[in-house]
Amino acid sequence: MRSSEAGFRIGTGLFGAVLVLIVVGIGFELWRQSMLSIAKFGLNFWATSTWDPVAGQFGALPFIWGTLYSSLLALLIATPIALGIAVFISELCPAALQQPLVFLTELLAAIPSIVYGLWGIFVLVPAVRALETWTPPSLKQVPLFSGPPFGIGMLAAALILAVMVIPFISSVAREVLRTVPSAQREAAYALGATRFEAIRAALFYARTGIVGAVMLGFGRALGETMAVTMVIGNSPRVSLSLFAPQYTMASVIANEFTEAADPLYVNALVEIGLVLFVITLAINVLSRLLIWGMANANRRPIAPATDEAKAAA
């Protein structure tokens, strides 16, 4: 009896170990394949802007700039909308509307990145170009809106990223809101609070989880590849302008990795991948901790437990 029990535990545990091994393996392989570039450029790799494969000069500043800038812009647009959706679905809308709305927002998450990209190229980019052409010259003086109207560029990338991360943020925020005890809201109403004031109290109560949800969206946006590659213009530069074509870490890998023949070139690209891996890892760990902490604080939720709470319990 005992030995079969141990055998079962070890057998299934080995499969679980594969999962752990993959995560460790990704970090190790990326580090191993980028040693050349790490040794040659050191931290300068992230501080310089020259990307010249022919001369063997590699500086990744424009890529990390493009990734952070596009992701932050996307969050700026997506966060209020996603929270609005989460509040509407979980607190405001009639019960009959709840399921269909959840289904529709999940549909937004089910559409593959490449399809967003296709739509971006042929529908969104022309629309953005029209908007840029229409921008009055006085506004063009502002660095944020300077440059010729290409259509492709930072604005198109941020818009498409925003649409893509909205469903992620709103679904996690919805789950987080469900862990807020209803006594919290009832107390607010009993004190004569308006709807807005009661929901604000609930949102405040759930703030760590909400921050976690937004960070999870940030992690998604950082690593998003295809749709961004297709609309951002793929031109390495550090610019504040929303209209300027720029480049991201994921895009440069997608575009150049198969063409890179020189070992140093390959290593430089892998180093970008390594840093992307480390950043998304850190953000995911942090956001999970926030969400788990939130779920743990309400160990006996009145509403049904979330997946995260179940996992943490």
Add this chain to the structure above:
Amino acid sequence: MNRVARRKFLSQLFVAFCALSVLLALVPLAFILFYLVSRGIQALNVSFFTQMPRPVGESGGGMANAIVGTLILVGIGAIAGVPVGIMSGVYMSEYAGSRFAALIRFAADTLNGVPSIVVGMFAYAVAVLPFKQFSALAGGLALAIMMIPIMARTTEELLLLVPSTMREGALALGATRARAVFTVVLPAALPGVITGVMLALARIAGETAPLLFTSFNNQFFSTKLTQPISSLTVQLYTYAISPYEDWHRQAWAGALTLVTLVLLCSVLARLATRRLERMHVR
């Protein structure tokens, strides 16, 4: 305006904002689906499914090789990913309190957040570089890695849905833990596990980035696992960024096919979950 009126107004403004944000999210969805269907239908015909890509300048042709390629890649991903995912899920639910289960859960959640392009790089390093050859197997490996964390977490959650009395009953009758899991608990959760598989398949079928430098692309019909293979997504990418009108039409048709495939998987998955919930939730 007095204080109460102002508070009420603010509250109404807030409700309006929330409703508006739902609309704001649904507008792009409607736009995408509209363009997908209207442009896709125009280009979709029988030859799209049965013929090979034609060179630039020749109109017509199809994506037969890419459709078969996607099915093969997803198949390899499923064969490699499903067992690992399910078994890790079993471990996490059976030994839920243990440290190692927490570690696996942590690894699964982290892996789920790793950008797909990075997974592609990893698959390139372990399955392309040593053999100096892009291959369907390398692409399948990348997809399997994407699939494992999804499968593991859904299996874990679904096994926890099965009433513990069923497991305890089997154990009380003298069944070993393995027997209890494989003949009682897993079968009870089977519709749910199938849901998990379908959802994971839907997710990986639409992946492009991990395939770019693993399975690469192939203009010819190939089913060889050690050779580069075409896929709907990579083909779609090539066509979308090309300057040719005819290829753009093909890309829309490919996108419509892909989304139909993905949504079909998701809907089937949802139906299966409904059944499971009806079975177990009292």
